[in-house]
Amino acid sequence: MSLPPEKASELKQIIQDHLLKIDIHGRIREVLAESGGSDHGGSHGHLSEAECLHALQRRGIIEDVMRDIRFTQAFLSSSQADVDRSRRQLYVQVLGGKAFLEHLQEPEPLPGQVCSTLTLYLHFRNQRFRSKPVPCALEPDLKEGFVLEVYRDGECSKMPDATSMLSLCDPVHLVLIRTDTSGETALVSSYFLDWRAVLGAPGGKTCFAVELMGVGSECKVPAGVLTVSLELLPPLTETLSAAVISTQQSLERQRTAEKERLFLVYAKQWWREFLDIRPSNRSKMVKIFAQVGLNMKDDFLQTGTSGPVSSLGVNTRDVCLCVCNIYNKQLCLFLNIYIYTNTHIHTYMYV
Numbered sequence: 001m002s003l004p005p006e007k008a009s010e011l012k013q014i015i016q017d018h019l020l021k022i023d024i025h026g027r028i029r030e031v032l033a034e035s036g037g038s039d040h041g042g043s044h045g046h047l048s049e050a051e052c053l054h055a056l057q058r059r060g061i062i063e064d065v066m067r068d069i070r071f072t073q074a075f076l077s078s079s080q081a082d083v084d085r086s087r088r089q090l091y092v093q094v095l096g097g098k099a100f101l102e103h104l105q106e107p108e109p110l111p112g113q114v115c116s117t118l119t120l121y122l123h124f125r126n127q128r129f130r131s132k133p134v135p136c137a138l139e140p141d142l143k144e145g146f147v148l149e150v151y152r153d154g155e156c157s158k159m160p161d162a163t164s165m166l167s168l169c170d171p172v173h174l175v176l177i178r179t180d181t182s183g184e185t186a187l188v189s190s191y192f193l194d195w196r197a198v199l200g201a202p203g204g205k206t207c208f209a210v211e212l213m214g215v216g217s218e219c220k221v222p223a224g225v226l227t228v229s230l231e232l233l234p235p236l237t238e239t240l241s242a243a244v245i246s247t248q249q250s251l252e253r254q255r256t257a258e259k260e261r262l263f264l265v266y267a268k269q270w271w272r273e274f275l276d277i278r279p280s281n282r283s284k285m286v287k288i289f290a291q292v293g294l295n296m297k298d299d300f301l302q303t304g305t306s307g308p309v310s311s312l313g314v315n316t317r318d319v320c321l322c323v324c325n326i327y328n329k330q331l332c333l334f335l336n337i338y339i340y341t342n343t344h345i346h347t348y349m350y351v
Helices: 005-021 024-039 049-058 061-068 073-081 162-166 195-200 242-277 279-283 306-310 316-324
Strands: 089-098 117-124 127-130 143-149 172-179 185-193 205-213 222-233 328-334 337-342
Touching: 005 024, 024 049, 024 061, 049 061, 089 117, 089 195, 117 143, 127 143, 162 195, 162 242, 172 205, 172 222, 185 205, 185 222, 195 205, 195 222, 195 242, 242 279
Parallel strands: none
Antiparallel strands: 089 143, 089 222, 117 127, 117 172, 172 185, 205 222, 328 337
């Protein structure tokens, strides 16, 4: 995202004032003096640029600078509005996390210390973003902003109104990933956010809490809460009523339920025909479908019979899940049923 010249100058001034406030030059001189004395046996030798940066990072100077800098709301709002006023955009702002009870006893990381981190990934239609990693904590400092393009297929150059955007049922997919100190990643939560509530919000802006549920055996247990703000840029001239938005969402849920019902009818018919082909088929282990286990509101089926299912309106997200299901990892034997979990990265973030 590019800034106009006047905003770029304002940004530089904010950074410069912050560096003067924390006396960054004095802190750098202290760190370099200590590093030069310890690394060269008391004689102040010349340190390379890489060695200087490593020393500053080890002492936590860089982290302190990035953590303490603050931008005014006026600067953020004006910067967002200047992105591209000829296009309809959705500004998704994550204002922080709380109630991540799994990290209740997590100690405060020391400056420069390697610790487990949380990273938020976001996907909307063909757009993907990720936040910067933050240390795991009871209230992780997840504060990021994402600007998403909102348009109808084949109408990228047109400015959609509230009615046309209501028909865009693609959710904003939020995926929270934990990375431990060894570099191993684990899925914390996956959430599909229906952003269309902002179409009825006064001024085209709303703020609410998103409860993230766990995955697998903990899919009924909250993993944490994110505070999310949604804003349409530029603002709508006319908003929709809550009843209109609710009716549209209800119709979409009915269509989805009808698709799943038709698939189950087809699957049962296919299974009867498969057993009638030859007697030996009755003793074969065949997985004809599986359900997603990420506690998603729009839980859908995945299958390997791509031909017949494609006629039911399955999109690329479903096909990707089908392919990724081939590569999986066995977890445990639970109630005489083997539990599997997908390990492919595309099962976290769909294309």
